[in-house]
Amino acid sequence: MHVNPSIVLARLQRVVRERLRPRLYEPLADVSVSAWRVDGDGEPVPPGHALGLDVLADRENPGYVPFAVGDTWGPAWGTTWLRIEGRVPGSVLPVELVLDLGWFDHSVGGHCEGLVYRPDGMPVKALHPRNGWVRLTGPGAAPDVLAVDGSFTLYVEAAANPLLLGLPPFVETTLGEKPRPDEPEPYRLVAAQLCAFSPDVFALLRDLEATGDLLPHLDPGEPRYWRVLDAVEAALDATNVPDARAALADVLARPAHATAHRVTAVGHAHIDSAWLWPLRETRRKVARTLTNVLALMDTDPTMVYAMSSAQQFAWVQADHPELFERVRARVAEGRIVPVGGMWVESDAVMPAGESLVRQISYGQRYFAETFGHESEVVWLPDSFGYSGAWPQLARRAGYRWFLTQKLSWNDTTVFPHHTFAWEGIDGTRILTHFPPSDTYAAEVTAAELKHAVTNFRDKTRSDHSLLLFGYGDGGGGPNREMLARAHRFRDLEGAPRVELRAPEKFFADAEAELGDRAPVWAGELYLELHRGTLTSQIAMKQGNRRAEAMLRTVEYLATAAAVRDGAAYPYDELDEAWRTVLLHQFHDILPGSSISWVHREARDTYARLDARLRSLVPGSGAPGRLVGWTVVRAEPAVAPGADGVLDNGILRAVIGPDGHVTTLTELRTGRELVVEGGQLGVLQLFRDEPVRWDAWDLDRHVLRSRVELTGPVTVAATGDAIVVTRQHGDSTFTTTYTMRPDAPRLDVTVDVDWQEREHLLKLSLPVAVHTMRSRYETQYGSIERPTHENTLADEAQYEVCSHRWVHVAEPGLGVGVVNDSTYGCDVRRVPGGTDIRPTLLRAPRFPDPDTDRGRHTFRFAVLVGDETDTRAAADDLNAPQLAALADVEPLMTLDVESGAAVIDWIKLADDRSGDVIARVHETRGGRAITRPNLGFDATVTETDLLERPLPPDSDLPVALRAGRLVLGPYQIATLRLTPSPSKEC
Structure with a gap:
C-alpha cells in the first residue's frame, strides 16, 4: 500500500x-451568570469584599446583575466579578465548568485572565486561553465546591488586561495607561457551560x-x-x-535509543514582575499561576515546579495566606522548588555590585526563613546580558550553578556552548547552562525537543539538558496537555528521554558528567540585542543610581552613629527601602521596557524613597556630601575668563562661539586632549526607528543617521560657568561647563527638555588618546572592551554598559569620563584618537509612546588621570548632596601596602547583632595587600556575601591573613567587625 x-x-x-477536539467536551447544562463591575477606579478589591465576606469602608457593597453569554465586560484594566451558579447533572464522565472570557488564540498571560474562588474565599483554579475549565466531578475535582444536591456557586475575578502584543506587534498604543471612561469594553463572554469531559479523547x-x-x-x-x-x-x-x-x-x-539525549523537564512560569501590566497585576498573575500549579499537582504526583523571586512568593503570602500555606506544603515535599534565591529576577548588568549582593541576601534570607530552603542555582533566564562579576558574586554567596538562555537571542554571533564553566573577571568559575530549546516557556512539543537535541552544542562532553515548560512572561505555567506530552516522551524511540524532576538534580548530574572537562567562557556574557535598554526611560536609571548612592550614605552614617553614639539603627526602614530598590531593578523596569503605568509609578516611588532616605540621615551640620568615607563640603568653581576660557592652572578649556570645547589643554605638559579638528561636548541626534523591539533595541542603522546640533546657540558666561543654550525642534538643550580649583577635570552638565519622537541623543567627547581597548566600570571592578570592529563580536558591541566611568589610556596619558546617571555608551576609534559617546535619551513608541518626554539633567566630568583617579571622580560626582551633614570620623580605612583596593560599603550586619560589615575589593585587576585600619575596637573575621563564616572546604581564595588582606584580581572580601565588649552599641 x-x-x-x-x-x-x-x-x-x-x-x-x-x-x-470538538468531541473533548459534551455540553450538559447551562449555568446562571451575574456580574459586578468593580466600582470607582476599577482597581482590584480584596476577594472577601467581592464575595460579600468583608465590608470595605470606602466601597459600596457588590451589586451583581444578570449577565449573559455574549455580553461585553471591562473596561480595559478594570475588574469584573462573575458569579456563576448551577447544578451538575448526572454523568459517568468528569464534569467541568467550561469558560471562555473572550480570549484570543494567542498571548497566554498577555490579555484577559481570571481566578475562580469558592464562596468562602478559597482560590480554586485560574483561567486563561489554554486553561479555561474547572473540574467539578471526577479525579482532580475542585474540593468542597458542590453541595449534596450537586448545586454550586463559584466566583470569577476577571481581569480585563488589554492585549498589547496583538497583530501586528509593537504598534503605538495608549493602553499603557487606563483609557478614557468612554472606551469600548474589550472583551465578550463567549462561553459558560457545564460539559462532560472525555479522558479518552x-x-x-x-x-x-x-x-x-x-x-x-x-x-x-x-x-x-x-x-x-x-x-x-x-x-x-x-x-x-x-x-x-x-x-x-x-x-x-x-523505548528510546541507548544514546538518546536526556532532558530534565521542569514546570515553570517566568512571570515578569512588571511589563505590559502594572505591579499590582503581577500580584494577581502569581496567585493565578500558583493556583493552577497546585491543581495539577493534586492530579499528577510527578510534577515538579520551579519558581523564582522571593518578592512573588511574598506577594502571595500577603494576599492569599491560605493559598500560600498550600504552596509551603508543596515546597516541603520538594515539588515546588524555590530557585534563584534573589528578591526578583533583576537586570544583571546595571545594578551596582552591592545591589546584586542585596538581591541575593534578601532573597535567600526570605527563602531560608519561610521555607527552610536555600537555592543553589542563580536563575536569570530573561535578563539582558550578564556582568562578568556574576561568577564571583554567585560563588561567594554559596551558589553552585547559573542558568540563563537569553544569549540565544544574539543578533550577530552564536554563543558556542550550552553547558560550560563561566569564568568571571576575577577568575572565579561557575557551572552554567543555557537550555538548548532556546525558550524558558516550552510546551514540551516534539519540535522543541528535536530543536534541543540538534541545537545542543556540547555533545562531545554531555548528553543532558534542561527544559523549562509552562506559559511565561504573563504567567499561566504548565497545563495538563504539557504534562501529558512529557509523560509520552519519557522513553520514546526517536525522541530524547524526558524526565520530570527538580533543576538541581539536572545540575548535579551535569556537574558529575563533565567533571573538569567543561569548556570555559571568560568575561561578561554580552547580549547582542536589546542595547537600547541601557538608556530607555532614563528616569529609571537615575532613580536607581541615586537610590543606591543614598543607601550607601545612609547605611554608613547610621552605622557610625550606632557604633560611636549607640544610636538606634533603622533596620526596618532600610529593609523596606532596599526591597523597593530591588523590586524596581526587575529586568523590565530598570531597563525601561514596561508600559507607561509602570514607569509613572516608579518615578513617584523613587521620589518618595529619596525623601525618606534623606530623613534617615543622622546628625546635623553644613551642606556636604560623603565621598569615600569622608565628608566633603562644596567648593566654589573657577570663574570663567574672557572669550569662553576656563582655567584652573591645571587644565585650560576654550569654549568656542558654537558652544563646544575646541581645546582642552593639560598645562603641565602642554598636551592637547581634544582630537585635532574635533570638539568636545557636541550633542548628536540620531533617527531611532528600531526594526522590532522599540524600547529594547538600538539597531546598527541608527548610528548611521547622525545630525550634530550646531544650529543657533547662545553662549553666556555666568559667575562660575559657561552656559550654552540651543533649540532643536520643540526640544531645548542647555550645556553648562565648569571647573573646580585644583582638579584636572572639566565638568559638563547637560539639561534637556526632551520633546523628540523616535530619536536618540548622544554626547560626543573625542579625546586625543590612541588605544585599541577602553575600560569600563562594572560591579567590583572593570571590564576591557575593543574600540575597533575587527571581528563580528567586536562590531556587535557598538553600544555597551558603562556604570559610572569609562577610561582610555596610552603611554603617558589617561583620560576618564565619569557620569552621574547614564549607562549606555559607545567608545570607538576616530582619526587621531577615541570618541567616547554616552547615550543620554531615546524616544521609542512602544510600549510607552511618551518615553522620556520632559526635563532631564545629566552630569559628566572629563579628567586627566589613571583608573584610580577616574574612580575617585566617579565617587565624587555620584555622592548625594545633603542639606545638613555632620563631620564623621571614618569607621575604617585601608592602609594599602601594594596594589589598589577600596572599601565599597559599610553597614550593620543583617542578623542585627550590632556587628559591622565592610565590603572590600581590589580595583585594578591586579594584586593588592592592605591592612584594615579600624576607628573602633573590634575583632575582624571574613565571611561570605551572606555574612556567614567562610566554609572550610571552599575553593575560593581567602583574603584575611594574619590581620592583612591579600587580594587577587577584583577579589571581593566581606569583613565582619565585631565590636569589643566595652564598645558594644
Whole structure:
C-alpha cells in the first residue's frame, strides 16, 4: 500500500481540528451568570469584599446583575466579578465548568485572565486561553465546591488586561495607561457551560501529538519513520477512540535509543514582575499561576515546579495566606522548588555590585526563613546580558550553578556552548547552562525537543539538558496537555528521554558528567540585542543610581552613629527601602521596557524613597556630601575668563562661539586632549526607528543617521560657568561647563527638555588618546572592551554598559569620563584618537509612546588621570548632596601596602547583632595587600556575601591573613567587625 506522508499529516491536522477536539467536551447544562463591575477606579478589591465576606469602608457593597453569554465586560484594566451558579447533572464522565472570557488564540498571560474562588474565599483554579475549565466531578475535582444536591456557586475575578502584543506587534498604543471612561469594553463572554469531559479523547489527542508531531523530525530513511506513519494512519482509519489508541500503542511503547539525549523537564512560569501590566497585576498573575500549579499537582504526583523571586512568593503570602500555606506544603515535599534565591529576577548588568549582593541576601534570607530552603542555582533566564562579576558574586554567596538562555537571542554571533564553566573577571568559575530549546516557556512539543537535541552544542562532553515548560512572561505555567506530552516522551524511540524532576538534580548530574572537562567562557556574557535598554526611560536609571548612592550614605552614617553614639539603627526602614530598590531593578523596569503605568509609578516611588532616605540621615551640620568615607563640603568653581576660557592652572578649556570645547589643554605638559579638528561636548541626534523591539533595541542603522546640533546657540558666561543654550525642534538643550580649583577635570552638565519622537541623543567627547581597548566600570571592578570592529563580536558591541566611568589610556596619558546617571555608551576609534559617546535619551513608541518626554539633567566630568583617579571622580560626582551633614570620623580605612583596593560599603550586619560589615575589593585587576585600619575596637573575621563564616572546604581564595588582606584580581572580601565588649552599641 502506498502511503503519502504529506497527505497523512494533512489528514491528521484536520481530524484533530474538526473531529477530535470538538468531541473533548459534551455540553450538559447551562449555568446562571451575574456580574459586578468593580466600582470607582476599577482597581482590584480584596476577594472577601467581592464575595460579600468583608465590608470595605470606602466601597459600596457588590451589586451583581444578570449577565449573559455574549455580553461585553471591562473596561480595559478594570475588574469584573462573575458569579456563576448551577447544578451538575448526572454523568459517568468528569464534569467541568467550561469558560471562555473572550480570549484570543494567542498571548497566554498577555490579555484577559481570571481566578475562580469558592464562596468562602478559597482560590480554586485560574483561567486563561489554554486553561479555561474547572473540574467539578471526577479525579482532580475542585474540593468542597458542590453541595449534596450537586448545586454550586463559584466566583470569577476577571481581569480585563488589554492585549498589547496583538497583530501586528509593537504598534503605538495608549493602553499603557487606563483609557478614557468612554472606551469600548474589550472583551465578550463567549462561553459558560457545564460539559462532560472525555479522558479518552484527551488521551488520544496526546497520543497523536506524540506520534504525528514527531514524524517530521524522524529520518525517512529509517524504519521507525514508516512504522510511526503507518500507525498514525491506522489510528485515523479507526472508527472509535479505543481502536485509535490501540493502533498507536505499539509505536508509543518503543523505548528510546541507548544514546538518546536526556532532558530534565521542569514546570515553570517566568512571570515578569512588571511589563505590559502594572505591579499590582503581577500580584494577581502569581496567585493565578500558583493556583493552577497546585491543581495539577493534586492530579499528577510527578510534577515538579520551579519558581523564582522571593518578592512573588511574598506577594502571595500577603494576599492569599491560605493559598500560600498550600504552596509551603508543596515546597516541603520538594515539588515546588524555590530557585534563584534573589528578591526578583533583576537586570544583571546595571545594578551596582552591592545591589546584586542585596538581591541575593534578601532573597535567600526570605527563602531560608519561610521555607527552610536555600537555592543553589542563580536563575536569570530573561535578563539582558550578564556582568562578568556574576561568577564571583554567585560563588561567594554559596551558589553552585547559573542558568540563563537569553544569549540565544544574539543578533550577530552564536554563543558556542550550552553547558560550560563561566569564568568571571576575577577568575572565579561557575557551572552554567543555557537550555538548548532556546525558550524558558516550552510546551514540551516534539519540535522543541528535536530543536534541543540538534541545537545542543556540547555533545562531545554531555548528553543532558534542561527544559523549562509552562506559559511565561504573563504567567499561566504548565497545563495538563504539557504534562501529558512529557509523560509520552519519557522513553520514546526517536525522541530524547524526558524526565520530570527538580533543576538541581539536572545540575548535579551535569556537574558529575563533565567533571573538569567543561569548556570555559571568560568575561561578561554580552547580549547582542536589546542595547537600547541601557538608556530607555532614563528616569529609571537615575532613580536607581541615586537610590543606591543614598543607601550607601545612609547605611554608613547610621552605622557610625550606632557604633560611636549607640544610636538606634533603622533596620526596618532600610529593609523596606532596599526591597523597593530591588523590586524596581526587575529586568523590565530598570531597563525601561514596561508600559507607561509602570514607569509613572516608579518615578513617584523613587521620589518618595529619596525623601525618606534623606530623613534617615543622622546628625546635623553644613551642606556636604560623603565621598569615600569622608565628608566633603562644596567648593566654589573657577570663574570663567574672557572669550569662553576656563582655567584652573591645571587644565585650560576654550569654549568656542558654537558652544563646544575646541581645546582642552593639560598645562603641565602642554598636551592637547581634544582630537585635532574635533570638539568636545557636541550633542548628536540620531533617527531611532528600531526594526522590532522599540524600547529594547538600538539597531546598527541608527548610528548611521547622525545630525550634530550646531544650529543657533547662545553662549553666556555666568559667575562660575559657561552656559550654552540651543533649540532643536520643540526640544531645548542647555550645556553648562565648569571647573573646580585644583582638579584636572572639566565638568559638563547637560539639561534637556526632551520633546523628540523616535530619536536618540548622544554626547560626543573625542579625546586625543590612541588605544585599541577602553575600560569600563562594572560591579567590583572593570571590564576591557575593543574600540575597533575587527571581528563580528567586536562590531556587535557598538553600544555597551558603562556604570559610572569609562577610561582610555596610552603611554603617558589617561583620560576618564565619569557620569552621574547614564549607562549606555559607545567608545570607538576616530582619526587621531577615541570618541567616547554616552547615550543620554531615546524616544521609542512602544510600549510607552511618551518615553522620556520632559526635563532631564545629566552630569559628566572629563579628567586627566589613571583608573584610580577616574574612580575617585566617579565617587565624587555620584555622592548625594545633603542639606545638613555632620563631620564623621571614618569607621575604617585601608592602609594599602601594594596594589589598589577600596572599601565599597559599610553597614550593620543583617542578623542585627550590632556587628559591622565592610565590603572590600581590589580595583585594578591586579594584586593588592592592605591592612584594615579600624576607628573602633573590634575583632575582624571574613565571611561570605551572606555574612556567614567562610566554609572550610571552599575553593575560593581567602583574603584575611594574619590581620592583612591579600587580594587577587577584583577579589571581593566581606569583613565582619565585631565590636569589643566595652564598645558594644
